Each structure stands twice: as structure tokens, then as C-alpha cells.
Amino acid sequence: MRIPLVAGNWKMFNTVSEARNFVAILAPAIRDIKGVEKVLCPPFVDLLAVKALLEGTDIQLGGQNLHWEQSGAYTGEISGPMLAELCSHVIIGHSERRAYFGETNETVNRKVNAALANGLIPIVCVGETLEENEAGKTAQVVSQQIQAGLGGINLSDTARLVIAYEPVWAIGTGKAATAEGANAVIAEVIRPALAAEFGQMASQEIRVLYGGSVKAKNAGEFFSQPDIDGGLVGGACLIVDEFTQIIQAAA
Numbered sequence: 001m002r003i004p005l006v007a008g009n010w011k012m013f014n015t016v017s018e019a020r021n022f023v024a025i026l027a028p029a030i031r032d033i034k035g036v037e038k039v040l041c042p043p044f045v046d047l048l049a050v051k052a053l054l055e056g057t058d059i060q061l062g063g064q065n066l067h068w069e070q071s072g073a074y075t076g077e078i079s080g081p082m083l084a085e086l087c088s089h090v091i092i093g094h095s096e097r098r099a100y101f102g103e104t105n106e107t108v109n110r111k112v113n114a115a116l117a118n119g120l121i122p123i124v125c126v127g128e129t130l131e132e133n134e135a136g137k138t139a140q141v142v143s144q145q146i147q148a149g150l151g152g153i154n155l156s157d158t159a160r161l162v163i164a165y166e167p168v169w170a171i172g173t174g175k176a177a178t179a180e181g182a183n184a185v186i187a188e189v190i191r192p193a194l195a196a197e198f199g200q201m202a203s204q205e206i207r208v209l210y211g212g213s214v215k216a217k218n219a220g221e222f223f224s225q226p227d228i229d230g231g232l233v234g235g236a237c238l239i240v241d242e243f244t245q246i247i248q249a250a251a
């Protein structure tokens, strides 16, 4: 059984004081929803303040990125050991990082290995651009992202992996994929690619989320699909009522 997971990617929103005000309202709203793992991924500077507010709840915390080295002269970067003192999860290879910060399948791979080595649960984002989708290249692009991004991972670590299928054309656009379409990519491309890397059993155990314009009104459709195990939520995770309803839909 794959336990549903909903992660909120705050992106570059909420100062420390805004984060405190927001979580003071959000945490009581979602803390008692059972049957779903809940993860908040604020900007790095908010982590300590949010962590304090989540104490005593089952709401978990994640970073939005990490560097693959343990420490070193990498100005502006955050390492696995730094995150591991504050968080349980980390988003890796988000399409915004691939598009604006030069992240590649190779850097994703190094980061995934660094996250696992530091005991973090990586939420690894894959997904095709609009151009790739229209050119019929979805399967090719996404399976390459899985193969190159997850190569070299120990079989014993695969149970900790989380994949987020996020078609780039659906992120922040209000144009979600159809639930059936997203499920088909996960069932027919992502799980087979995982099976090729790690075997059939692992491919059925790894949780695969959908991300891309998930809202309260469409969350139920996505989460009722057999191969979608929850969501990675951007815009809607910054609105207490919306995010609460999305988590309820996954539960």
C-alpha cells in the first residue's frame, strides 16, 4: 500500500513573519487529517521558524533544493547535512530550477544521491515541456529523466524515493493535465522506467505524485486515479482553505 503524500511547494513566497502567520492558521487546520503524509516546503530562511510551529504535529518539513556536496566553498548553497537538521524531505529537479538555474538530469542525480546519503526523502520532479508534449516526446523525455536522474541509487533506498510527475505546461498556468492523462504517463512511462532501473516490485512501491495546477476543485479527480499517490502543490498551497481541501481529498 502506498500512503498518499501531499507536499506544498511555497516557492519564493513568505518572509519569516509571513510564514509564522500563515502556519499558525494552516497547522491547526490540517494537523488532524489522517491517512495522508503532509509536507510543507518553505524557502530555506523560513525553515527554522516553521519547524518550531510544527512541533508536536505530524506535519513534515522539506527544502526546495540542496547542493550535492556535504560542505565547501559554494557561496549561496545549502547542503544535505544542513537540511537534515531541519527537514525530512527535499524537492529536487523542479522544472523552475531546470529552466532558470541550469539544473540537468546529471545534477539531479548528484542531488538525489546526496539527499539519500543524508537521510532525506527526495521528491524528484520530472515532466515534459509543452514543446516536447506537442512533439509526442513525453515518454522519451520523462523516462530519460528517470533513468539519468535516478541512476546509481541503491535498491535499499528506493522505498524512500518520491517522484512528482509535473508536466511543465501545467505548472502555475491553471491548465492542469487531465487526471486520466497524468495517470497514463505514470502507469505507462514512469512506473515502467522505475521497473527498468529497480525492478517491478520497487516500481510499485515508489510513490508518484502529480503536480501542475492542482486545486481544491480538481484534487479529488487526480487522487482517485490508481497510479497517482498524492500531489506536489504550488500556488494552491499558499491558501489555507485550498490546501486543506487538497489534503482532505488525498486522505
Ligand code: PEP
Residues within 6 Å of the ligand: 009, 011, 166, 170, 171, 172, 173, 174, 211, 212, 213, 214, 232, 233, 234, 235, 236
Ligand atoms: C509546483 O510548483 O510544483 C506546482 C505544481 O505549481 P502549481 O501547483 O502552482 O502549478
